[in-house]
Amino acid sequence: MFYREAGDFKTSYADDSQTFPIAFDRYRYYFVLAVGLGIIPFVITDYWASAILIPFLIYAIAAIGLNILTGYCGQVSLGTGGFMAVGAYTSYKLMTAFPWMDMVTITLLSGAMTAMVGVMFGLPSLRIKGFYLAVATLAAQFFLVWLFNKVPWFYNYSASGQITAPERLLFGHAVTGPNAEAWVKYLFCFAFVFVLAWVARNLTRGAIGRQWMAIRDMDIAAEIIGVNPLRAKLSAFAVSSFYVGIAGALLFTVYLGAVEVGEAYGIQKSFLVLFMIIIGGLGSLFGSFAGAAFMVLLPVALKVLLVDTMGWDTALATHFQFVIVGGLIMFFLIVEPHGLARLWSLAKEKLRLWPFPH
Amino acid sequence: MPDQLIFAMEVTLNGLLNGVMYALVALGFVLIFKASGIFNYAQGVMALFAAMTLVGIQQGRVPFGHLINEIFGTDIHYFGWEVPALAAILLTALVMIGFAILAQQFVFRHLVGQEPIILFMATIGLAYFLEGVSDLMWGSEIRNLDVGIPQGINDSIDAVTFDLFGYGFFIDNLDVTAAIVAAILVGGLIAFAQYTKQGRAMRAVADDHQAALSVGIKLDYVWVLVWSLAGIVALVAGIMWGSKSGVQFSLSLIALKALPVLMLGGFTSIPGAIIGGLIIGVGEALFEFAIGPMIGGATENWFAYVLALVFLVFRPQGLFGEKIIERV
Numbered sequence: 001m002f003y004r005e006a007g008d009f010k011t012s013y014a015d016d017s018q019t020f021p022i023a024f025d026r027y028r029y030y031f032v033l034a035v036g037l038g039i040i041p042f043v044i045t046d047y048w049a050s051a052i053l054i055p056f057l058i059y060a061i062a063a064i065g066l067n068i069l070t071g072y073c074g075q076v077s078l079g080t081g082g083f084m085a086v087g088a089y090t091s092y093k094l095m096t097a098f099p100w101m102d103m104v105t106i107t108l109l110s111g112a113m114t115a116m117v118g119v120m121f122g123l124p125s126l127r128i129k130g131f132y133l134a135v136a137t138l139a140a141q142f143f144l145v146w147l148f149n150k151v152p153w154f155y156n157y158s159a160s161g162q163i164t165a166p167e168r169l170l171f172g173h174a175v176t177g178p179n180a181e182a183w184v185k186y187l188f189c190f191a192f193v194f195v196l197a198w199v200a201r202n203l204t205r206g207a208i209g210r211q212w213m214a215i216r217d218m219d220i221a222a223e224i225i226g227v228n229p230l231r232a233k234l235s236a237f238a239v240s241s242f243y244v245g246i247a248g249a250l251l252f253t254v255y256l257g258a259v260e261v262g263e264a265y266g267i268q269k270s271f272l273v274l275f276m277i278i279i280g281g282l283g284s285l286f287g288s289f290a291g292a293a294f295m296v297l298l299p300v301a302l303k304v305l306l307v308d309t310m311g312w313d314t315a316l317a318t319h320f321q322f323v324i325v326g327g328l329i330m331f332f333l334i335v336e337p338h339g340l341a342r343l344w345s346l347a348k349e350k351l352r353l354w355p356f357p358h
Numbered sequence: 359m360p361d362q363l364i365f366a367m368e369v370t371l372n373g374l375l376n377g378v379m380y381a382l383v384a385l386g387f388v389l390i391f392k393a394s395g396i397f398n399y400a401q402g403v404m405a406l407f408a409a410m411t412l413v414g415i416q417q418g419r420v421p422f423g424h425l426i427n428e429i430f431g432t433d434i435h436y437f438g439w440e441v442p443a444l445a446a447i448l449l450t451a452l453v454m455i456g457f458a459i460l461a462q463q464f465v466f467r468h469l470v471g472q473e474p475i476i477l478f479m480a481t482i483g484l485a486y487f488l489e490g491v492s493d494l495m496w497g498s499e500i501r502n503l504d505v506g507i508p509q510g511i512n513d514s515i516d517a518v519t520f521d522l523f524g525y526g527f528f529i530d531n532l533d534v535t536a537a538i539v540a541a542i543l544v545g546g547l548i549a550f551a552q553y554t555k556q557g558r559a560m561r562a563v564a565d566d567h568q569a570a571l572s573v574g575i576k577l578d579y580v581w582v583l584v585w586s587l588a589g590i591v592a593l594v595a596g597i598m599w600g601s602k603s604g605v606q607f608s609l610s611l612i613a614l615k616a617l618p619v620l621m622l623g624g625f626t627s628i629p630g631a632i633i634g635g636l637i638i639g640v641g642e643a644l645f646e647f648a649i650g651p652m653i654g655g656a657t658e659n660w661f662a663y664v665l666a667l668v669f670l671v672f673r674p675q676g677l678f679g680e681k682i683i684e685r686v
Contacts, residue, residue, distance in 0.1 A: 036618060043432055127671050131397050131478050135617040135668060139663035146659050261621070271482065311430055319493035326487025333467045333480045 003351040019201055039181040049182035049325055050255070056296045057189040058250045063199050063276040067244025070274070071283035072204055073236035074216030075125050079137035081269035082144035082247025083241050085261050088112040089154050091249040092163045095176075103168050103175050107192065109251050114245020116237040122237030126230060129219070141267055147259040164258040173240035176253045185254050193251065196243060203283055204238065212236050213283075218334075226344055244273075275325065279332055281341025290340040298325065369647045370640055374675055376531035377639020378540045379598060383616040384623065384631040385544070386591040391625045392564040393584040394465065397478045400485035402613020404454070404569065404589055407492040409596030409605040411453050413501045416446040421495045433559070444503075446579065447593070454589030457488075462582045469546045470577075489610060501602035507535050543594060544632060556583060564626075618666035630678035638662045 008023045010016045014332030020220040044053065062080065090110040092142050094101060122139040125133050148154050157161050174180040175188050203209050211232040214222035223229050252259045259265075272295060280291020299321055306317040336342050375503040383401060390398040414421065427433055441449070461484060469480055481484025551557040562570040563580045571577055599609055615638075642658045642665075649657065 065605065074476075076498075124667055124671050127674055129674075130474060132621060132674065133671060134478070135621055135663070136667045138617065139660060139667040142660035142663055146656065150653070150656065204472060274479075274482075315498065316424060316428055316494070319490050319498065322486050322490025323494065324490075326483045326485065329483030330465050330480055330487065332464065333472075333476055335482065337472065337476055 003348065003354075007182055014280070015112070019205075021199070028243060033194075039189075041187055044182050044186055046182050049186055052184055052296060054189055054255050056293055057186075057193045057240060058097065058247050059273065059276060059290050061101050061191055061196055061250070061291040062244050062247035062273045063280065063292045064197060064285060065240045065247060066273050067280075067288045068200060068212070068243065069236050069240035069285070071277055071281075072209060072216060073212040073233065073240075075122075075162075075233060075236065076131060076134040076218075076238075077137045077259075078134050078270045078274070079121060079140035079144075079266070080244055081265040081267060082116050082141040083118055083244040084251060084269060085144055085148055085265035086117045086244030086250035087111060087248030088259060088265065089148055089261075090114065090164065090245070091253055093154070095166055095168060095253070097211075098164075100313055101169050103188070103253070106168075107253070109247055110244040110249035111242040114248070115242040118237045118241025118244070119234050122221065122234055125233050125237065139269075141270055145265060148265075160260075162258055164259050165253045168253075176257070176288045178257065180254070189250055192246060196246065197285060197289075200239075200243070204285070208232075208235060216283075218245075238260045238292055273298055277328060278329060281339030284339070284341035287341030287346060290344070294340065295325075366644065366647065369643045370531060372533070372642025373536055373640035375529070375638055375639070376379040376496065376637040376643065377619075377673070378533070378537045378632075379595075379602070380615055380619045380638055381590070381632045381635025382536065382540050382543070382595040382598060383612050384635055385540075385615060385628065386588040386595065386632045387620055388623075388625065388628055389547070389591065390584055391608060392587045393560055394466070395477070397479060398498075398588065399478060399613060399623070400488055401588065401616065402610040403485040403488045403492070404457075404592035405595075405596035405599065405607070405612065406609040407457075408450055408593035409503055409600035410492050410501065411596065412446055412450045412593070413503050413600070413605055414496045415441050415449050417445065419496060421462075424497055425494055429628075431607055441662060446598070447660065450588055451493070451592055454593055455586040458582050458585030458589050462578065467578065468583065473498060485610070485613075489607075496678045500604045500606040501600075501605050503597065504549040505602050505607050507532055528540050530602075532598070533600055539594060539598065542631070543591065544628060547628065558578075560584060568619070605681055615662060618662040621666040622672055624675060627678035633677065638665065641665055 003024045004021065005022060008021075010021075018026075018030055036260045040053070042349065062084065066077065066080055069077050087110040091106050091112040094106045094109060110126050117140075121137065124136050128136050147243055149161065155161055158164075165176045167179060169172050169175065170184075170188065173184045175184055204212070212235075213228045214225070214227050215229060215236075219229055222232070251264070256264060275290035276295045277288060278291070279294055280289070281287025290318070302324070303314075306312045306320065307314055332339055383405060386404070387398055390396050390401075401481050413419075418441060419436050420426070420437060423435050427435075433640045440679030465484060466477075466482060469477055551561055559570070559575045559580050561585065562575055563574070565579060567577065570580075581683045595612075596605070596609065597610060603609075615637075619631060619633075619634040619638050622637055623632070642661050646657050
C-alpha cells in the first residue's frame with residue numbers, strides 16, 4: 001500500500017539513478033540515520049556499546065570489505081584475519097611513532113597499508129581460482145600472524161608481545177584508551193561505517209563494480225568482452241583489503257584496546273567474517289549489515305538465554321553456539337543460498353504487491 | 359660424514375614420517391572430492407570427532423553426559439565398564455558410518471548441483487556443527503588416547519644408524535606405525551576401488567555423475583559409501599594424531615595443514631595426496647632446520663601454505679591433478 005513506485009515521479013536523471021528509488025526505502029534510510037545519530041549517542045551505555053553496537057559497526061565494515069571481494073568479485077578469501085592484523089599493527093605503529101597524528105588519518109592510512117598488502121597477496125588470484133585461491137589466502141593468514149608474532153619491531157619490543165592502544169583525542173574527546181566514553185567511540189565508528197558503506201554502494205553500482213560482477217559470473221567470458229582481469233581482480237583486492245584493514249584498525253584501537261595477534265586476528269576471525277557474509281547474503285551491502293548484526297547478536301542472545309536465564313554453564317553455552325552457528329549455515333545454504341538479503345528482498349517484493357498475491 | 363649432514367638426514371626422515379601423517383588426513387579429502395566434487399573442510403573435525411568417540415567408548419563415558427547433568431541436575435559420567443580397543447574402534451567406525459548417512463540425508467542431498475564454493479561453505483558449517491556436537495557429547499577437555507600403539511624411540515633404527523654413522527637417529531615408533539598403517543590403507547583403498555563392484559560404481563560416479571546415474575548407479579548410495587570411507591580414514595588419522603599429541607581441539611586444525619598437501623598433489627589423485635604429504639613434511643622440516651633459526655623459528659605454521667602458493671602459480675592443477683579445461 002505504501003511500498004510503491006506509483007506516485008513517486010522522477011523528473012531528472014539524478015532522481016532516476018538515486019540509491020533508493022522507492023520513497024519508503026528512502027525514508028527508512030533517513031530514519032535509521034536519525035536514530036543512529038540523534039537518539040543512540042544520548043542513551044548509549046557501556047554495556048550496549050561494548051557488547052553489541054561497536055562490534056556490530058566494526059564487523060559491518062569488515063563484512064562489506066569481504067563481500068566486495070567474495071560476493072561481488074567472486075574471489076574467496078580466508079585471509080581476512082591476517083589483513084585485519086595488518087590494519088591493527090599499522091595503526092599501532094603510526095600511533096606510537098607520530099603521536100600528533102589524528103585518529104582519522106591513522107585509520108585511513110592503516111586501510112591504505114592493508115590495501116597494498118592485499119594487492120600483493122591478490123596477485124596469485126590471476127593464476128589460481130576457486131578454492132585453490134581460498135587455500136592460497138590461508139598463506140596470507142598464517143604468514144602475517146606469524147610475522148607480527150616474531151618480529152619485535154611490530155610490537156615495539158614490548159615484553160608481553162601485546163600491543164596496547166595509547167590514548168588519542170579527536171576534537172577534545174578521547175577516542176581510544178581506557179578513558180574513551182562509549183558515545184565517542186560509537187560516533188567515531190558510525191562515521192566510518194556511514195562513509196565506507198556509501199562509497200561501497202556507489203563503487204559496486206558503477207563501472208568498476210560491474211567489472212567485478214562480470215569477473216565473478218565468469219571470468220573468461222568477462223575477459224572476452226573486454227574486462228581487464230588484472231585490473232578488476234586487483235582493484236577488488238585493494239578495495240576489500242582497505243575496508244578490512246580499517247575494520248582491523250578500529251577493532252584494535254577503539255574496541256579491544258590491547259591485542260595479542262594470534263588470539264584477536266587468528267583464523268577464527270577469517271571464518272567469522274566469512275560466515276557473516278554467507279548468512280547475510282553474498283553480493284549485497286544490506287547482507288553485510290544483516291550478517292554482522294546476526295553474528296554479533298547470536299552469542300549475546302544465547303548467553304542471555306542459556307546462561308543468565310536458564311543458569312547453564314558458560315562452556316556448555318559456547319558449545320551450543322557452535323552447533324547452532326554450524327546448523328544455521330547449512331540451513332541457509334540449503335534453503336536460501338543468498339542469505340538474509342534475499343529473504344529481505346522477497347519480503348519487499350511481496351510488500352509491493354500487497355494486498356494482492358500476484 | 360659431517361655432523362650437519364647427518365642431522366639433516368634425521369630431520370628429513372622425521373619430516374617424511376610427519377608427511378605421512380598429513381597424507382592420512384589429505385586422503386579423506388581426496389576420496390570425497392573425487393566422488394562428489396565436495397571439498398570437505400570438515401575432514402579434520404571428523405578426525406577429532408572420531409578420536410573423541412573412540413576415547414569415550416573405550417572409557418565407557420555417557421554421551422551428552424554434561425548436557426544431561428546440566429538439564430536434569432543428575433551427576434552421571436561413566437557407564438562403569440571399559441570396552442577393549444578393537445571393539446571400540448569397530449563401534450566408532452559404525453558411528454562414523456551413521457554420521458555419513460546423516461550428513462548425506464540432511465545436508466548434501468539437498469545441495470546437489472550447487473556451485474562447488476557453496477558446497478565448500480556447507481562443509482565449513484558442518485565442521486562447526488560437528489565440533490559443537492563433539493564437545494556436547496564428550497566434553498572439550500584433552501583426552502589421552504591409548505589403543506596399544508607402541509610409542510617412544512625405535513631402538514632398531516637407532517642401533518642401525520649408530521653403526522652406520524656413529525650417531526643414532528631418533529625416530530618415534532608411533533610414526534613408523536603410522537607409515538605402515540598409511541601404506542596398508544592406501545593399498546586397501548586402491549584395491550577396493552579397482553576390484554570390487556562398489557569400487558567400480560565409485561569410480562564411475564567420480565568420472566561423470568549423470569552418466570553413472572543413467573546406467574543405474576544409485577548416487578545416494580555411492581555418496582554415503584564415500585562419506586563412510588572418509589569417516590573411517592578420519593578415524594585412522596584421529597587414532598594416529600590422537601596417540602601422538604592427545605585428543606584435543608587442535609586436532610581439527612590438521613585439516614588446514616592437509617590443504618596445502620592437496621594443492622601440491624592435486625585434488626583428485628590418491629598417490630598425489632601421499633607424495634604431496636611427503637613433500638610438505640620434508641620441506642617444512644628442512645626449512646625449519648636450515649632457515650628457521652635465522653628468522654625466529656616456528657616457520658612450520660606458514661611454510662606449507664607459502665610453498666603451495668608459489669607452486670600453484672606455476673602449476674595450478676597440482677602435481678598429479680587433471681588438467682583444468684575451461685569453457686565459456
